[in-house]
Amino acid sequence: MSILTIPKLADEVFLRPIIISMNSLALSSLMSYVMSANGTLDWRPITICVTSDILAMGADHLKDKEEEFSSDRKNAHDPRLASWFIYARTFLIASATLLALALSQCPISTLLTTAAFVAPALLWTTPISFEKFGLISRRLLGMFGGDMHQSEQPTPAPVLVIKRIPGMKAIFNGIIRGCGIYTVVLSVLSGSGNLTNTLPSPWNVVQLIVWSTVSRSCHAIMTDVRDFEDDLKVGVPTIPVLLGSVLKTKVILTACHMLVMLAFIGNPYITGSCLFAAVLVWMLGKDSPKKAFLFSSHSQSLFIIWYLTRQYLQL
Known part of the structure; x- marks a missing residue:
């Protein structure tokens, strides 16, 4: 197992998300420019796309590094390393604040569009258990007269991790950054009446x-x-x-x-x-x-x- 260091942590939760999000910066800037009626850059979709990228990737990397940090007892005696996790959370909170500010200046359709594309990215490595869904369904059956007392032991509910589904990484990356960025820009410009009918x-x-x-x-x-x-x-x-x-x-x-x-x-x-x-x-x-x-x-x-x-x- 590799040793977690401050340079490695800074690279994963700061540098890499920022560098990767620069592609979203470039792409959203291009779309904002060519799709606007007056050929200008709109800061709102650009901010939404960049901060969403940072949040999705930064949160994923931070979760991995926190698990790595807690698994090694030696890390507990390194306050400098622990403080960098505080910096990382502050960075993500600042990004979330900028995202909320940009969304507050946009129509509700932009909020719904952003949520639809960002939610899968935030749940990328999160185990999704169907146990709760099964529990709710059993309770509903009980309310409507179903038999709640089953003699056999219930079968363990399956757990889904999006990242482990073959091909999902490529599909999600493409759709989120291709269709997602376009849809966000479209919703913002159409909501402000600045959407062109013909692209240059x-x-x-x-x-x-x-x-x-x-x-x-x-x-x-x-x-x-x-x-x-x-x-x-x-x-x-x-x-x-x-x-x-x-x-x-x-x-x-x-x-x-x-x-x-x-x-x-x-x-x-x-x-x-x-x-x-x-x-x-x-x-x-x-x-x-x-x-x-x-x-x-x-x-x-x-x-x-x-x-x-x-x-x-x-x-």
Whole structure:
């Protein structure tokens, strides 16, 4: 078992969530700009998407590190390490406060949309027991005349962990950051009457949703490539483990990026992003440093910055 240190804790609960959320910052900024009627950036959907990303990822990492911290008795005698958990909770509370502030300035549809996409992310590693649902149903049956006195011992209720469902990591990452960001931006702009009917060239709605969803799903699978050996040993059913090969996984990821590129070949920003992502698929592997995979999370960001920079230079 690796030793929990302050640099490791800071990386997991501060640095990594912030860096990953910068993709949501770039993508929500792009969508806000091209979907607005007056070509401006709306701070509300951008803040919602960034803080939601930080909360979902930061809470997940913090939970893992708290379990690691409590499992080692030596940590109890390290007050400096314990204080960093306080900093981490403060950071998450600040993010939640910013999220609440942004949501308070938006229509109710934005709140419902955000909740629908953030809830699965927050429950990502939480064991969901069906025991309570069974207890409620038995009580309801008893109220309506059902037999509450069963002689046999009740069967233990199954426990569901979303993260352990094969393919869910890739699907959820893609939908939350692709469809989720688009829906949040749409609800905010439509609620303020600033939604355009036609997106500026070379963009359209289908491009934004498909490109974002596929890109984020592929990145999620790339992180599973990094952990292939460990996941294979403990039997975690990730896509590479199910395929039984890192090579097969890379071929499929490359095909996904190439299909998106060919579908939207007229958009140079999507073309460049897909080519860059495909190159990273083959450059990064199970022996690559963990931080190197952050480049994969920003295969979109670099080209979004290129587009927005060109637009502002033309003003």
